[in-house]
Amino acid sequence: MAANPTAPTALWPAPHARGAVDATVHVPGSKSVTNRALVLAALASEPGWLRRPLRSRDTLLMAGALRAMGVGIDEGVGPDGSGEAWRVLPAGLRGPATVDVGNAGTVMRFLPPVAALAAGDIRFDGDPRSYERPLHGVIDALRVLGARIDDDARGALPLTVHGGGALDGGPVSIDASSSSQFVSALLLSGPRFNQGVEVRHTGRSLPSLPHIRMTVDMLRAVGAQVDTPESGGEPNVWRVTPGALLGRDLTVEPDLSNAQPFLAAALVTGGRVLIPDWPSRTTQPGDRLREIFTEMGGSCELTEYGLEFTGSGRIHGIDVDLGDVGELTPGIAAVAALADTPSTLRGVSHLRLHETDRLAALTKEINELGGDVTETADGLRIRPRKLHGGVFHTYEDHRMATAGAIIGLAVAGVQIENVATTAKTLPDFPDLWTGMLGSDGA
CATH class of the missing domain: 3.65.10.10 (Enolpyruvate transferase domain)
Incomplete structure (x- = not known):
């Protein structure tokens, strides 16, 4: 109920x-595009621009969380004066920090993999409803990939990621039938993992596949190599090769x-x-x-x-x-x-x-x-x-x-x-x- x-x-x-x-x-602008773009820009090897970003509770929570981990995000106008734009300045991710996810699925799921790359502890908390939303797919996968996470065995918020400055990565199997964001979360940070990542969905039908396609398209746009079921790979398997991400000038739809x-x-x-x-x-x-x-x-x-x-x-x-x-x-x-x-x-x-x-x-x-x-x-x-x-x-x-x-x-x-x-x-x-x-x- x-x-x-x-x-x-x-x-x-x-x-x-x-x-x-x-x-x-x-x-x-699109919330889904804005928040994915913020994560990718924060993980890039050079600064990037995000034009016409959405300014809403979910996107401001994402920007605030990345700032708390050391990323520079300057809000203003674009380099040609053509409207609102955010300049994202990647930096060494670091803690200690506390992230407020509100009730934003993209923040609570996309950022624990980013936090695993930080040097220091990153605590995640949010609205009461956020405690009831599933996070087990991301938490369990990150542990398999080498991360240390304290969640008191809840598989949900609140939790603390003990960032070690890097993550081994590699293959992992998850059940993402409750949220496609489990897959997107791992793919977005995958290029920064030492071995990249191979995500295999093992559950029943996977919801919201267009959102995974959005993640893949945006990864490729910043230089990542991604193999997908649509590009001839195995069904329900996505592979991201390790490598640097490029800073881009992106206009949000x-x-x-x-x-x-x-x-x-x-x-x-x-x-x-x-x-x-x-x-x-x-x-x-x-x-x-x-x-x-x-x-x-x-x-x-x-x-x-x-x-x-x-x-x-x-x-x-x-x-x-x-x-x-x-x-x-x-x-x-x-x-x-x-x-x-x-x-x-x-x-x-x-x-x-x-x-x-x-x-x-x-x-x-x-x-x-x-x-x-x-x-x-x-x-x-x-x-x-x-x-x-x-x-x-x-x-x-x-x-x-x-x-x-x-x-x-x-x-x-x-x-x-x-x-x-x-x-x-x-x-x-x-x-x-x-x-x-x-x-x-x-």
Whole structure:
């Protein structure tokens, strides 16, 4: 079950759309790209630039953690004055230091391998929910690769990595079925291990494969040699050769998963939304929204300006496996609750271990607004019913908050508890949302 919601001390009246939206929404940079880029730049052999980085709770926690370990990160404008950029200055990683992971999966999983390369002790702590999220895949693997870690046998936070300044590396087998971040965490630091790393996934189906592909693409972009199943290697095996990483000048793409609520607004209201700078090629899971939301009743066109998405005025149910794109589930569930036919969302049992138990939370909150949602072994079954207003609890989960806002477009009287939790990955969401609605919002 999801954690008990906190008392609704800060309720945000979700705007109710009076008509079709027609807006251009500039979505901030990708959290997944920003945090991977920060780790790779911190491990590089020379300084690098990160342009248009996302400034959100998760990315600022990552930057703060790397600074605590000795990395220089200067925030300002790029060398040509073309907008916000971060200059990352690699340095000798060192402790003692304390890292606050908040409830950021990328911070709690990507940085223990980095800490194993530091000289000194690095302690990791975070929000209460972070103690419940699995870390055993990273902890157990690092021990096999030569690291010393104290976690009191919990396989979770809090923990201390006793950095020795280097790590042997080599082959390791892990079960990453609860989080693809276990694989990405080891690959990102792998070039700095003495023997590189060979990661073999031994569990059941691996969720969120696009995020591993993102990690591999970004590693190759900074000079790492990576062998993958897609490049002719063994199934479920990734190999990274030891070697120096290059400092790069990287521009961060818009966060396509965070574009979801705005595209959903076009679908729900029968309107049009343009997301500028949508990439023509990307490893971001959010790119699959083009396919999913088209099947649910919209249409889209990718132009030189970005992605233009248009709703038809009708929403159709969908039967879809979201195993590779689980983070999209809350928004899709919200749209499905407003559809004209039932939906089945499959392949996302791992969402029970995210910021909250997202399957239990979505079921409870949509049903309390009059919906008909049933949990299955690996997802949700959603039967459309007429919804009514009420409090939509977020469980300190940013994607629960945006899901509630989507429902509020079509259902008057929805109030979002703690909408500020969207700052985890999408700062200024309330302003972006009301700006999109303009004079059409209630």
